[in-house]
Amino acid sequence: MVTKSKIIACLSLFFFIITIASGSVSAVETVVHPGESIQRALNYAPEGGAIIIVEPGIYYQYVEINKDNLTLRSAAGPDETFIFGTTRCNDVIQVIANNATIDGFSVSVNATTKDYFNNNNSDVHGICLNSNINNCVIENNNVTNTDIGINLDNARDSIIKSNIAVNNVVGINLFKSDNNLLTYNLVRSNDYGIKLQTSNDNLIYNNSFNNTINADDNKANIWNTSVGNYWSDYNETEFDENGIGVIPYEINPQKKSIDYRPLMNFVFELPESPVPSEPPALVLPAANFESNVTLGEAPLPVEFTDLSVNSTGRTWDFNNDGVVDSSEEIAVYVFANPGTYTVNLTAINENGTASKLDTIEVLSPSEPPAPILPTVNFEFNVTSGVAPLAVEFTDLSENADNRAWDFNNDGLVDSSKEIAVYVFVNSGTYTVNLTVSNENGTVSKLATIEVLAPSEPSDPVFPIANFSSNVTSGEAPFTVQFIDLSENADSCAWDFDGDGDVDDASENPVYTYESAGNYTVNLTVSNGNGSDSKEIADFIIVKVADVSGDTGDSGDAGDSGETGDSENSVSNSVSSSHHSGGNGVGSAKIIRKEKLEPVGESDLASGSNSPGENSEKSDEYKALKVQSDMANHVEASGSEQEESGGSLPWISLPGTVVGLLLVAYLMCRGKNE
Numbered sequence: 001m002v003t004k005s006k007i008i009a010c011l012s013l014f015f016f017i018i019t020i021a022s023g024s025v026s027a028v029e030t031v032v033h034p035g036e037s038i039q040r041a042l043n044y045a046p047e048g049g050a051i052i053i054v055e056p057g058i059y060y061q062y063v064e065i066n067k068d069n070l071t072l073r074s075a076a077g078p079d080e081t082f083i084f085g086t087t088r089c090n091d092v093i094q095v096i097a098n099n100a101t102i103d104g105f106s107v108s109v110n111a112t113t114k115d116y117f118n119n120n121n122s123d124v125h126g127i128c129l130n131s132n133i134n135n136c137v138i139e140n141n142n143v144t145n146t147d148i149g150i151n152l153d154n155a156r157d158s159i160i161k162s163n164i165a166v167n168n169v170v171g172i173n174l175f176k177s178d179n180n181l182l183t184y185n186l187v188r189s190n191d192y193g194i195k196l197q198t199s200n201d202n203l204i205y206n207n208s209f210n211n212t213i214n215a216d217d218n219k220a221n222i223w224n225t226s227v228g229n230y231w232s233d234y235n236e237t238e239f240d241e242n243g244i245g246v247i248p249y250e251i252n253p254q255k256k257s258i259d260y261r262p263l264m265n266f267v268f269e270l271p272e273s274p275v276p277s278e279p280p281a282l283v284l285p286a287a288n289f290e291s292n293v294t295l296g297e298a299p300l301p302v303e304f305t306d307l308s309v310n311s312t313g314r315t316w317d318f319n320n321d322g323v324v325d326s327s328e329e330i331a332v333y334v335f336a337n338p339g340t341y342t343v344n345l346t347a348i349n350e351n352g353t354a355s356k357l358d359t360i361e362v363l364s365p366s367e368p369p370a371p372i373l374p375t376v377n378f379e380f381n382v383t384s385g386v387a388p389l390a391v392e393f394t395d396l397s398e399n400a401d402n403r404a405w406d407f408n409n410d411g412l413v414d415s416s417k418e419i420a421v422y423v424f425v426n427s428g429t430y431t432v433n434l435t436v437s438n439e440n441g442t443v444s445k446l447a448t449i450e451v452l453a454p455s456e457p458s459d460p461v462f463p464i465a466n467f468s469s470n471v472t473s474g475e476a477p478f479t480v481q482f483i484d485l486s487e488n489a490d491s492c493a494w495d496f497d498g499d500g501d502v503d504d505a506s507e508n509p510v511y512t513y514e515s516a517g518n519y520t521v522n523l524t525v526s527n528g529n530g531s532d533s534k535e536i537a538d539f540i541i542v543k544v545a546d547v548s549g550d551t552g553d554s555g556d557a558g559d560s561g562e563t564g565d566s567e568n569s570v571s572n573s574v575s576s577s578h579h580s581g582g583n584g585v586g587s588a589k590i591i592r593k594e595k596l597e598p599v600g601e602s603d604l605a606s607g608s609n610s611p612g613e614n615s616e617k618s619d620e621y622k623a624l625k626v627q628s629d630m631a632n633h634v635e636a637s638g639s640e641q642e643e644s645g646g647s648l649p650w651i652s653l654p655g656t657v658v659g660l661l662l663v664a665y666l667m668c669r670g671k672n673e
């Protein structure tokens with residue numbers, strides 16, 4: 001809540017500064033004309049106080065008030081006296097001295113100057129109180145088209161009064177600034193109306209705020225006295241007879257930043273209308289007029305027509321400020337700013353005058369469509385690599401008419417192409433800058449490319465050929481699944497029959513041998529550094545299919561010898577049935593199918609580059625393979641017998657005997673070698 005002591009302190013400060021500004025302290029006056037330097041007049045002003053009067057005109061200058069007790073005042077007000085900033089400083093008018101007054105200027109920057117500072121990550125300020133200064137007065141100024149219209153940075157005990165801040169990013173900003181008075185300011189059409197950052201005990205009342213976001217306060221400040229402020233987003237309809245809202249306007253309730261006396265309608269005070277003369281006892285004119293419109297958005301041109309009777313002349317006062325604006329019968333006047341205007345027509349004849357008043361309501365202009373700025377973006381195919389490094393950049397910007405690539409961020413344009421390739425010759429970290437623009441502005445984006453020093457060349461990696469298959473022998477037609485076990489290979493070429501022709505180039509091909517024979521298999525693999533081959537002679541053995549049907553006499557299988565345990569015997573499978581006239585089949589020392597299954601087929605079929613490697617093991621694997629095939633054959637035959645309810649076909653017995661003899665032969669051979 002507003003305390004009585006705070007109000008008294010702020011009002012005392014206000015009247016003290018007004019007393020100084022009204023002339024109680026004598027000061028030397030200096031007049032500046034168009035074409036002359038305002039800064040020169042400030043620099044040569046005497047110490048202890050001076051008044052610099054600026055005549056109407058446009059001044060492209062940076063102004064710095066660097067002496068105490070200086071007053072900078074326009075001779076004709078902000079509608080006729082303009083100060084435009086330059087690229088010398090991002091403040092158009094900067095105050096770094098105490099007891100300074102700035103009165104009656106239009107302050108702005110052009111688009112080129114604003115873009116210059118924005119592209120260098122700086123905000124542009126219209127009027128800035130800076131460097132721990134006190135007791136300054138900023139009044140009757142219009143500030144437009146800046147990042148911050150009026151900026152208080154570490155400023156205390158100052159008055160910001162009757163200023164207009166329009167079309168800025170922030171209308172009024174206070175940073176670490178305490179005990180200041182802000183009143184009768186019109187703040188509209190800004191992104192933020194007023195911001196108070198780390199600022200306390202400022203008194204803010206009788207201001208008009210109509211912005212995207214009206215107020216932002218992160219500390220405790222006072223937002224009303226007997227009246228508060230007008231807020232465009234205050235939606236309450238209940239109000240007292242004096243036009244003050246019943247419900248407080250909350251800015252930051254957590255910090256007790258609240259306007260307890262919000263104004264329902266805010267209109268700046270206007271001068272009183274002139275009092276008509278007393279009519280003589282004669283025929284006086286009867287004043288009357290009409291206008292083509294009575295309501296519209298600023299700037300609003302209105303055509304007025306004099307309909308007076310018994311008049312010989314007239315004067316129009318469109319602002320009701322006592323100044324004659326026209327004497328034409330039909331007059332057109334443009335109301336530049338929003339507000340309620342009282343129009344006064346005075347009709348004249350030889351006997352006297354008569355007046356008529358009417359009002360024109362000028363509304364705030366609708367928000368113009370925001371200019372479409374370009375959106376900058378780009379991509380590149382690599383972010384790092386060894387020098388020399390070629391990088392392709394692609395512009396992905398939107399709404400851009402022009403582009404400029406600066407691959408070294410040295411301020412030079414290296415390319416304007418949409419897709420550009422640049423070679424970074426030396427190692428280092430490079431900042432790439434893409435700047436795009438259109439008629440509304442310019443934006444940039446930065447990215448980094450890391451270019452590494454080239455390393456010492458390493459030894460080339462050569463491929464190593466190796467392969468296996470799921471099986472290595474069988475009856476024609478015989479289908480084999482080959483498995484590529486090579487290392488460091490990018491491509492492969494298979495020769496399945498040893499004729500020197502490439503039969504397949506896939507990684508794990510399947511090949512069918514139609515004819516019996518012993519086949520040499522060759523695999524050649526390669527990469528960028530070379531090639532390697534592996535060849536195994538007689539790797540695949542294809543036998544003629546047994547279709548003779550001649551059982552013959554199996555002969556004497558001989559003594560089976562030591563049979564071992566039942567787990568290593570298949571005598572049950574081969575001796576349970578025999579054909580009449582044949583000899584019985586003795587038990588053989590072979591491995592049962594259950595023992596064979598854990599041995600992977602790739603182990604049975606794989607070859608090796610090292611000749612003579614574990615030949616005994618290879619022969620035993622071959623025996624195991626043959627025995628596995630025989631066991632599968634016997635098991636299948638037994639299943640057929642069980643299904644048919646009869647004995648094993650007589651043709652199965654000779655084949656079984658031959659298989660056992662082959663197993664015995666191979667095992668003995670392996671032991672002898």
